[in-house]
Amino acid sequence: MKRVTAAVCLLALALAACKKEADTPATSQSSAPASTAALPAPVVDTATAPVELKEVVETTPGYVVGITYATQAAKYPGLARELKRYADDARAELIDAASGRTAKDNPSPYELSLTFDDVVDSPDLMAVSADGSSYTGGAHAAPLIARFVWLPKQNKQLTAQELVPDKAGWAAISQYVREQLHSALSQRIDADDLAPAVRAEQIETGGRMIDDGTGADPANFAMFEPVRGADGKLSALKFVFAPYEVGPYSDGTQTVEVPASVLLPHLAPAYRGLFLGGV
Known part of the structure; x- marks a missing residue:
């Protein structure tokens, strides 16, 4: 009986030792935190991120595009974003119309002309005009006319x-x-x-x-x-x-x-x- 008891005690001690080893974190080099682990990409605030207002000149067999930014609006990213969105939308509409036509519809290329100019530029208020036209067939081109009035201190467009x-x-x-x-x-x-x-x-x-x-x-x-x-x-x-x-x-x-x-x-x-x- 004593031998059995002693055997049981030895078995219990052995199991406890194994459990301790399993619970102890490994200290080998392979388990160390990797210093080169990928870090999350920095969050970019799109409201303040710079917007490039770059002149657009495109000439293809199907369409011609000319967009000019004669404005200092890039200093206000929110305003610049609105101008670029207007120009991009007009360009996208023209290209979409050009892609859906045939030479029989109109042999001449479709055309988009658009210019942004400063009307007022002051610390309290900036106003930009957009004037141009988009020709996608018909008797004459469709006018492209828009006005943007920006409040720099409030960082918003005035409606x-x-x-x-x-x-x-x-x-x-x-x-x-x-x-x-x-x-x-x-x-x-x-x-x-x-x-x-x-x-x-x-x-x-x-x-x-x-x-x-x-x-x-x-x-x-x-x-x-x-x-x-x-x-x-x-x-x-x-x-x-x-x-x-x-x-x-x-x-x-x-x-x-x-x-x-x-x-x-x-x-x-x-x-x-x-x-x-x-x-």
């Missing part, structure tokens, strides 16, 4: 809806713009010395297009340019209307300057200080 937040403000702006456009329409038609009946018809047709395109809705006034006064503050906003928005294609792009005195009562308080007479 018409944010600038004038209430409907009453857009009603006042709409009325002013309509008056200016109707007056310009009358002057253009009078210069053509038309017969009374033809003149009346053109006034009616043109007037209806103006009214349809200038309703009291911020979407109708999404494109605007700041106009700087002598002291650096904004003296007006120039609203931009592409062909077909407030007139036929033949009338081209039309603009109306709305003075600060008309805008001020309706501007959001945060932006009144940018304008003449604002605090």
Whole structure:
């Protein structure tokens, strides 16, 4: 009996020793942490990452593309990203249209021409214009017109809806713009010395297009340019209307300057200080 007991004790001690060895971390070189283990890639903040605004010139049998960035917008990555996105989208649409056509549709290559220019460049505000055209067949090219107004200190784009937040403000702006456009329409038609009946018809047709395109809705006034006064503050906003928005294609792009005195009562308080007479 004693021999059995002793054997059992020896077996227990042996098992305990084995368990200890198994629980003890290996100290050999092969088990040491590898100093060359791959580290996670650094996180890039896309909101602040630089954006290259590089001129694009492409000439192929199917299409021709020319995009020029005559702007200093690259210093604001958020704004530069918006400009590049607009240009890339226009280019992609042209290439897509070119890839789906045949020589029978139109033997001439499709064409895209687009230029970005600085309108205002100040520490408080930067505005960039985009003007060009895209030809994918038909009687004439489609206009490419856009405006970008950037607030560097807030690092964001200023929209018409944010600038004038209430409907009453857009009603006042709409009325002013309509008056200016109707007056310009009358002057253009009078210069053509038309017969009374033809003149009346053109006034009616043109007037209806103006009214349809200038309703009291911020979407109708999404494109605007700041106009700087002598002291650096904004003296007006120039609203931009592409062909077909407030007139036929033949009338081209039309603009109306709305003075600060008309805008001020309706501007959001945060932006009144940018304008003449604002605090």
